[in-house]
Amino acid sequence: MIGLTKDPIDPETIRRAVESDELGGLCIFVGEVRSLTSGRETSHLFYEAYEPMATGKMREIAAEASVKWSGKFALVHRVGELKPGDIAVVTAAACPHRNESFEACRFLIERVKADVPIWKKEFGPDGESWVEGETAS
């Protein structure tokens, strides 16, 4: 499973998509919308993507992971309006051993945060603003 979705993300569906009898270690990262960001309250977020490029980049990132580690990989990002507690992104790596699964899962989320053309607009009591560049989430 690789790509964007407008619907809620189910981490368990993603786990099942990567699991396999030969892959003993499975690491999953789930990024959720926080109610507070750097002390500011968030009422909701809007995620916008440059869709064809974002999807292409996500496939590229999974392919890069497949070169570095043997295993199965998934990355899914939600777009549209999200509230605190909603899942924005899930990355998952199933590998023969746990060390690779942690490394690969971390690689996937770092690459998503660095290079996938998705932006979030934060809405809170002080108004709305586009976030450009990585936040500490």
Place this chain on the structure above:
Amino acid sequence: MIGLTKDPIDPETIRRAVESDELGGLCIFVGEVRSLTSGRETSHLFYEAYEPMATGKMREIAAEASVKWSGKFALVHRVGELKPGDIAVVTAAACPHRNESFEACRFLIERVKADVPIWKKEFGPDGESWVEGETAS
């Protein structure tokens, strides 16, 4: 959720137990029984625990994580007979940011593998044998 169980482990239940609106990063490790270990086929495994000590150690490990990182932590290990594909262990860490969630989740599984008194017996075509010491899972 911290402890041993004889029943199948549901990673989603564990994720929900640690998630919270203020904790944006959630890392979950799922260890499953492999069908092959170092080239040998596994038909099934039996996990035995020194139960009161294992439970105590797991609580101790979660408490150590709470000193190192702020967040919510879970670790659950299954005991009894497991087949390839079954989940043996899940560790989960929900933290404000993703870096801590990866570090804490990794810490939890490493500490389980090093210090929680649980042993596995492997059953395969060549017979059965107790495993002592860490395998590369």
Place this chain on the structure above:
Amino acid sequence: MRLFAGLKSQHGTCILLEVPDPVCVEGVRSALKARGVWTSGARIALNHSFSNLDDTVNPGDEVAVIPPVSGG
């Protein structure tokens, strides 16, 4: 040229930019900066891939300004 995030709020989803022919990505970037359509750390994508400054931009190419991303 496709725009996103803050640049889209200021300038709209799409702008037309006059550039010399032929032009490379660096030329497009200069034209964008001259028009004030730029933000620190932005990159230019050509047909859905990040470009190099010396890539040639051809008629029909899809060009987009990618401000620093903030997914996740």
Place this chain on the structure above:
Amino acid sequence: MRLFAGLKSQHGTCILLEVPDPVCVEGVRSALKARGVWTSGARIALNHSFSNLDDTVNPGDEVAVIPPVSGG
């Protein structure tokens, strides 16, 4: 003394061990090794915690031999 894993298969769940009184964990370990009830890398747990070699073992303490663990 409680035993687990390979040692349990060889010697049973529980063994009785005669030791001097008072005895520390190191003394228990020597007695176990003398009886062949030991495996490389094992540790001794006292009342559900890993012990130090100089901890005193008191009557009524729960003592267990913990072979290298293999959970996960």
